[in-house]
Amino acid sequence: MSEAREPVTGIEAPVYLQYQFTAGRAPSRFLSALKQGRLTGQRCPGCSQVYIPPRGACPACGIATEEEVTLSNKATVQSFTIVYIPIPGNPIKPPYIVANLVPDGANISFIHLLSECVNEEVHIGQRVQAVWKPEAEWDYKMDNIIYYKPLDEPDVPVELIGKLGVDGREVQP
């Protein structure tokens, strides 16, 4: 009787489901280029925005982004934060920088890490460059680029961030 009155506070019911994952047609093209050491975006045929990483559609227009654009290894800091807590399982020691970066040739930022920099001197509009792993280690992954590091180039005015061509110059409309 006393046993029956014990509340049951849990049961074990582990769930295992197996899936054959595919990245999608457009993301597959992006990842394949990344494995070859190339950052690519895709241009919307409607509004001409170049997206990285591309998912297959321009979310603003709702149409397929078919045109592949090879982007520069150079980028501009759009925003950043200095993180004082560790990333679980990541060798990077705090404090470190997480930044919104727009590579030259793209209009939309993506997020990556900044290093080889004085954290207190990082600022919006700062020019940075990708530091790639050795070619032998390239795979279908974003950390083929270990981090971005500062570049000795003049700052990009805020109103021009996200509007540079792959050559780093302002795109004339």
Add this chain to the structure above:
Amino acid sequence: MSGLKAMSAQRDIAIVAFHQSDCQASAGATNEVELIMPEIRAVMDQVGLHNAQDVDFVCSGSCDYLQGAAFAFVAGVDALGAVPPIRESHVEMDAAWALYESVLKIRMGHADSALIYGFAKSSPGELPIVLSQQLDPYYLAPLWVDTVSLAAMQARLMLDAGKITEADMAAVVSRSRRNAMNNPHAQLAGDLSVEALLQEAPFVSPLRRHDCSPVSDGASAMIIATVEQAEAWGKPYAILRGIDHRIESHNLCTRDLTDSPSTRRAAEAAGVADGAIDVAELYAPFSHQEIILSRALGLGEGTRVNPSGGVLAGNLMMASGLSRVGEVFQRIVSGEARRGVAHATSGPCLQHNLVAVVEAA
């Protein structure tokens, strides 16, 4: 009078556009956005609209468990053109229920038009096993009882009670495969006799493999509006006269699995019996379930059942229910039928059922 039929005098709903992709055994690397985009484009083009900015409301149906991608339905919004922001909603169900939500939205006067879509990429997982996880999580899901096995137990009850014969089941499959020969989006089609089908080996007895719908990838989309808006667009449309859905107990052991009282109730509320039914598209993932549904809906000789081949010819989970409504709509707009019934289901052994009545304008 119950359900949405009672409200129908207030704002009639017009179905204006529908499109469905091919049912493919595997869509390969195609992701959810890539599956959805062509269907949305197709219905937009049918009406002459640019993108989701041109409708008042968007609602989708999908289930992330199918492809094992968390928040895949959020990524699907990339197919819409949601800049500037749109009014959007999602059901973790078949898109037939997204249609239901959209109908409510319009009837309440919160929108005059809506885009509805459903998508499914079931091929990356083991669908019957994935669906076992929709069962009661304490006593049934841990046993991994799959949907095919549950349907097989239901068929066994039907056979043992003398409510159907194996030949009746094979006749459903034979008609589905033959009708599907005229459906360019079907996955399984062909001229197969009842005798030939009965020669096949059992799969999960008493079900043979052909008694079960195939696993399919694809998507479908629909545009509905008030009759006034449909008139303004100037495109042919059909009237969604009634729509209702009812659910039965989660506990399979308390249900009469040889009948579908929830379908019968939904049919009453949707007004199925108010006129002759020329065509019916029923979401019956297993052959014997088509017989249960036809009886619950009171369909007679005058009704063509599943002229598309139904889901035995290709089953887009989370889109097939919406597609049933779309199939009836297309047959009414083409003049092939005047009045039809569409049915959608969800859950094991026809647990949850939606019935819609579509009529010529």
